[in-house]
Amino acid sequence: MKNFGKYSVLALSAVLLFSCGNAQKGKEEGTKTATETAAADSLSKAAAQLGKVEFEESAFDFGQVKEGAQVKHTFVLKNSGDAPVIISKVTASCGCTQPEFSKSPILPGGKSEIHVTFNSEGQVGKQQKIITIQSNASNGLTTVQLKGEVLAK
Template sequence: MVFKNTLLAFAIIGLLVGCGNQSATKTEQNVEQPVASTTDTTASKQQGIIEFEESAFDFGKVKEGAVVEHIFKFKNTGAAPVILSQVSASCGCTTPDFTKEPVLPGKVGEIKVSFNSLGQVGNQQKIVTVSSNAENRVTTIQIKGVVEE
């Protein structure tokens, strides 16, 4: 009889302890999820946003060998500084140079694109890919026109 009572006591204690742990686990999960989603929402509101004045420049017609340059200006319309991490062209004949400093909210940055038309006769469309920490992480601009012999 004592053995049965001891066994019953251990079973009840095990049940109570087991239920207590499940309750604590559920409470921890409920607390953690809202905090994570609040942080994610705040982070998305605290990003920079790149807005170009123009996304394409048409240089018209030029003679082969001419170097065409154009400056693309963009404004950071977001709430955090924008840092351009990489600006690359689709062709070796096109060279980008860009603002290296962080562009603060409300301020303007620049990307200067130079196109060397030597050996590039015909219709041209060169894409420049801009990578940054902005909300729109990767965006493109283009320079296009016709190179005549």
């Protein structure tokens, strides 16, 4: 009986020890869930407060031009989001197409322009040049196209 008492005290201590640990674990998990929920809410609010790039036209068809002609076009974009948009980089699919753009922030509701010049020298036939725009907007990578046909000299 003496050993029974010793073992029952030991068993009771173990039960209390493990149950206290589980209670603390449950509290930590509850706090972690609340923290994760708050972080997720902050991220979704931040995402809702991003700028958004929208172009007035996604493609420009310059029709037919004689080889050697320079085609110039301006793509107009609007920030339809809730935060300023900054264009970080604009590239063209070919060295024959040169984009120019402003690095000034585009405020919500504001507009900006991307000027594109296509040099048709040596580019005979149907053409499709892709201009890729990188920015901090929610749609951070967007494209527009310049297309048409270059006739031989």
